[in-house]
Amino acid sequence: MTQEMLVLEAEIREALGSANARRLRRSGRTPAVLYGKKKDNVHLSLDTRAFADVLRHHARVLTVKLPDGSSEPAVVKEIAWDELTDEILHVDLTRVDLDERIHLEVGIELVGDAKGVLQGGMLQQLLHEIEIECRADAIPEALKVDISELGIDDVLRVADLPLPDGVRALRDADELVLHVLPPKRGEVVEEAEAASEPERIGKPKETDEG
Template identity: 40%
Template sequence: MTEITLSAEIRKTGKSASNQLRRAGKIPGIYYAPGEEPLPIAVKESELKNLIYTTEAHIVKLKLNNGKEFQCILKDVEFDPVTDKPIHFDLYGLKAGARITLEVPIVLVGKAPGVEKGGIIEHLLHTVEVECSSDAIPEHIEVDISKLDIGDSIHVRDLNIPGVRILENELAVVVAIVPPRGFEVEAEAKPEEAQPSTPSQPEKQSE
């Protein structure tokens, strides 16, 4: 898995201090790990964006201004509801061999036959929450769509990654090939209508 280096500084806590950091182009965050005291930190917004806006999961090499270094993952990001800019983040420290949960991106591979027929790809699940060893974190999960025709779909239950437990609802749809607007399924041939029978003439009785 790719490792990204993130330089951070120990910060003061409090709303006023956090707002001052944001005005200076920095994002307040927290580093925490089992058995360790949480560390309030801050990083440059430009550096954090490289970690947030990516199609891969990464291990973070956190380098603090006090000389300490930690291996961690990005656990959570809070965004401003108006500007959609990151305003806070959480980093979770890794311990060798420990089981962790995290979000892993889904990447579609292959060409779906249904698309060549005019179908449209609906990629409904872009990330999945998984549980795995900290030593075997997948960068992403590949989903092969090369056998999908119009009307076909792949669900969470269809994903199988050795050593990784997927925590999402197994019935959730990951990707589907839907028909284009105006697409009509060929109607079944109607059975031939039976010809109306000619009413039988009543028998003429002899006088």
């Protein structure tokens, strides 16, 4: 499933600098810049809640609506976060043509429970995101992978990922995405001992002493 094209209204940001950016964020707006396609950079402010909604929809390409009534498709290129508060500090948007092929990262979403995990194994996921190439108007929300048939010691590689038509993975085809590890040796021994120990029914028989 490709991502829905969301519309985000923006205002022109006249006052620049860190102090003005802080005042802007306190007012409920997020500083941003729109650049690319050999056009002038445009300093913008975005409604913070509206942009948070864009992130909740995992949208990467959106329509930026400017105050003069014009609109430009753009990719969310980079987001600067405050490491302490998780507040969005700044957003970089780059112009894009919807029919051009772009590079970006999408998430790898696991579906189901691996058979090997149900047998006591442990799932180790090495790749949670992967860089892909696709048309700007055909970005998948995520790469969904059914792992229910994976047994102990089974692996999933980049080559095994289900890629939609027109999408190309930009990682080595043999790179591991995940691995179903066998149970730890101690756990196997304990389970075997528990299985071989006879069940005790009732109280232990008392013995006479002396």
